[in-house]
Amino acid sequence: MAKDHIDAVEALRGNTSLPFEQARAMPPEVYTSDAFTEQELEKIFRKEWFCVGRVDALARSGDYVTCDLAGQPIAVVRDAAGDLRAFSNVCLHRMSTLLHGRGNTKSIVCPYHAWTYNLDGSLRGAPAMSQNQGFCKDNYKLPKIRCEEWLGWVFVTLNPDSAPVAEQLAEVEGLIEDYDMAGYVESFYETHVWDTNWKVLAENFMESYHLPVCHAGTIGGMSKLEEVVCPEGRPAFNFHTFFKDGSLPIAQAHKDNDRLKGDRRRTSFLLVIYPSLMITLTPGYFWYLSLHPNGPGQVRMGFGGGMARDYAAEPEAQQHFTALRALLEDVNVEDRGCTEKVYRGLCSGLSRPGHLSHLERPNYDFAHYLINRIDAA
Structure with missing residues (x-):
């Protein structure tokens, strides 16, 4: 076994042995090691369900x-x-x-x-x-x-032995049953390749801590970090939630939507379905990323989105979504810049992982998912 893989696994084991209150970001070797990437392909992507x-x-x-x-x-x-x-x-x-x-x-x-x-x-x-x-x-x-x-x-x-998707994600289905995610209608899909590690982009999605700074030119001013809720992750997924204000009408439940009640009508879920499906689910629209490693330093990304069935037939809602998609393109430019900078930093000789914020609970849970899969027989 390659030494850089052994070093990366041992570093990740040490990282995940700490309780969340003392946790740090994952070690650089976990992102930069060729051998570790091969183990991810063998023990995660060849064994888990992948969203197309x-x-x-x-x-x-x-x-x-x-x-x-x-x-x-x-x-x-x-x-x-x-x-x-x-x-x-x-x-x-x-x-x-x-x-x-x-x-x-x-x-x-x-x-x-x-x-x-x-x-x-x-x-x-x-x-x-x-x-x-x-x-x-x-x-x-x-x-x-x-x-x-x-x-x-x-x-x-x-x-051939993987448990059915519905069985693995039964808790997700219960968590968002009133959103009727199956009824959302996709209106665009694109593919991209970014020069960063797939886990850097995954972690970027699963925490809102970066929003006020990385997205200062777009959505940063709308980010209320005090409203972000980051529950403990589950074996097959993690998530966090926050409220959407009324600045984008389709971010809230449609007037004819009688499924969502109270605060649920304005609650957005950021769901991470392991290993690499990232879903932003709001009461009115969704967008998602499906990630696959292309070596340590590149990620292949499927990027798509659309609206809830309630809104899909409304011309005014389509106009709102067109504006949203343009905003998401700008958000992607910001995310690409930030995540590619992170990867360049990870490759430097003096990079050291710092302590995690309480807003990065999903990152901690993701690290545990990774080591559990890499350590599996």
Whole structure:
């Protein structure tokens, strides 16, 4: 085992052995070690559920989304019968990747030699193969990958033994049942690559301590840190909450929403579904990040969002959301600057982790999740 991995794991063990009242930020080695990143891929991303986005992107027969999960290209497709299927996105001939990005297709055609697959992954045909006596197209079918839908999200996993998503996240479902998250409608999705470690961006999402400073040019002035509530995290997720004021109407419950009562009508949840799905859920809109490491120093990010069903059909609400999306783009610019600066600092020889604020409770819980998975057999 590489020495930098051993040092990083030992440093993280020491870090997480302290009670929260004495806790510090995670050690630099946890972010910068190549060997530690390989262990994250092996023990977390190859074993946990990974979110590929919202089911809205897979509404029609032939709709597909793709991702690379711990080195395995995956395609998720709505088949002709209306079922969601996930399978290896690698041709069974000379092993080219098949589908790319997102879109809709009637069949899956390899861009290299035009081997063609049905939407259920079975091979439909292959040109110029009649002279190979061992070839039989019925023997070819793209390997299946587990795929599940939960509250409007689509997850895949390479682990045949992973407990169902709904079982792992039953407490989340109870926590936000009155928000009807499955009914939110996605209106945009983008992909980005930032020059920072995936955990830096995850931690940036899961604490509001940075808002007044990092986001001084956008939402910082609206941040009331005294109203932020950071409960103790759970094995599969952490969260914190705060109130949204009336400056953005769609941040509060729609007038016809009779599910949310009292302060819940203006309460926003920042949910972190381990390992890497980050959801801002307000009574009227949502946005999210789905993160995957691209080595220690880069993160691949899916970024999407939309509105609650109550607002989705209202032209005025659409105008508010358009303004919100423009604001989120500016917020992303600020977050990118801050998180890339953090990673540069982590790579320096004199970097040292400081004590955590009470507003960084989710970061502490995230560190415990990481060491529990890395230490697992």
